[in-house]
Amino acid sequence: MxxxxxxxxxxxxxxxxxxxxxxxxxxxxxxxxxxxxxxxxxxxxxxxxxxxxxxxxxxxxxxxGWAQEAVPALAPPPSVAGIWEGVLDAGGQKLRVLFHIIESPSGGLSATMDSPDQGATGIPVSGVSFEKGELHLSVEQAGGSYFAKMAKNGTLEGTWSQNGAVLPLILHRVQSAPLIARPQEPKPPFPYQVREVTYPGGAPGVTLAGTLTLPEGKGPFPAVLLLAGSGPLDRDEALFGHKPFLVISDALTRRGIAVLRFDKRGVGHSTGDRAKATDDDYTKDALAGLAFLKSQKEVNPKAMGLIGHSEGAIEAVKAAGRSSDVAFIVLLGGPG
Structure with a gap:
């Protein structure tokens, strides 16, 4: 033709x-x-x-000859990766909430959550999904979840559910997270000695890692062992952006008291199986810490005590009942 x-x-x-x-x-x-x-x-x-x-x-x-015009390519779906910030109205109290959403090269999503006004940062988000413009976030540690749809203006409009309450929460993309000031946290240089130490734990094959702070001057000094609460806590008992054991050890050492704080079994630089550890295992680790303190020439063996927080308070009581080396105990927020 x-x-x-x-x-x-x-x-x-x-x-x-x-x-x-x-x-x-x-x-x-x-x-x-x-x-x-x-x-x-x-x-x-x-x-x-x-x-x-x-x-x-x-x-x-x-x-x-004749040619057909090209069909424009479809626009790629919007990305949810980035930092998102919103304000939660919880019974008249306004709390800022941030989500840090990261997309891997393979397209997988992960996230963490911050609550700056409560001093909580880096809370793990256990579940993240974003499909057809709908975002689902599960935060098991906080017992909450967030569901939202991406609006045409790029915001995420949805609700935060926690403990039976369902609250509206609109998130806006931001360039960076607000800085959280922690003026109580000590900064070097310190007016005392800081030693990174390891010692045998309360069971064969367990090595505990910690920090020993010693006052300047001539010893021996009274000493305390800090016992953290439940959960995978490190030597600073870092939780929700706070480091209470770092603050306590600094305050005591500046006042002439040696302090040993350590990573719990299976946490940080300490070895051992945390998943199988019992209260009795943690009590044995406390006794191992006392034995280490007693071996230090700068420590007065007749002036050693325990400071236990939450679950650590239970271990302090148990350890004091088993060892005559315990001269005193201090319980912070102990159960019962």
Missing amino acids: SHAHRRRNNHSMAELGTENGRQGLGRLYGKIGPRRTLMRKGWCGSLGAVAWIGILLSFAAPSA
Whole structure:
């Protein structure tokens, strides 16, 4: 089959026809519009006349024949990765909430949560999904969850659910998280000695790692062992952005008391299986810490005590009942 074309009136009109041997099959005629398009006005031929109005055909140069315009590519779905901030109205108390959402090269999502006004940062988000513009976040540690839809203006509009309460929470993308000032946290240089130590724990194969702070001057000094609460806590008992044991050890050492604080079994630089550890195991670790303190020449063996927080208070009581080396105990927020 061959193509023939005819132009007239300075390319304002065009007439196209097709021929098959001697018999023409028909003729398409119309007006050439902008961008070399042809507005079809009619078709005449052996098949009869069919009216076609308002159909825009695009064609390339005559030698190239007819060409179909490319369909624009679909825009990629919006990314949810980034830092998102909102304000939660919890019974008249306004609390800032931030989510740090990270997308891996493979497309997987992970996140952490901050509550700056409560001093909590880096709370693990246990579940993250974003599909068809809907975001689901599960925060098991806080007992809460967030569900939102991405609005046309790029915000996340949804609700925060926790302990039976469902509260509206709109998140906006921000460039960075607000800085949290911790003026109570001590900064070096310190007016005392700081030693990083390791010693045998309360079971074979367990090594406990900690920090021993010693006052300046001539000893021996009274000493305390800090016992952290439940959970995978390090020597500073770091939780929700706070480091209470770092603050306590600094305050006591500045006042002439040696302090040993340590990573709990299976946490930080300490070895052992935390998942299988019992209260009795932690009590044995406390006794091991006392034995280490007693071996230090700078420590007065007759002036050693225990400071236990929460679950650590239980261990302090138990250890004091088993060792005559305990001269005193201090219980902070002990259960019961």
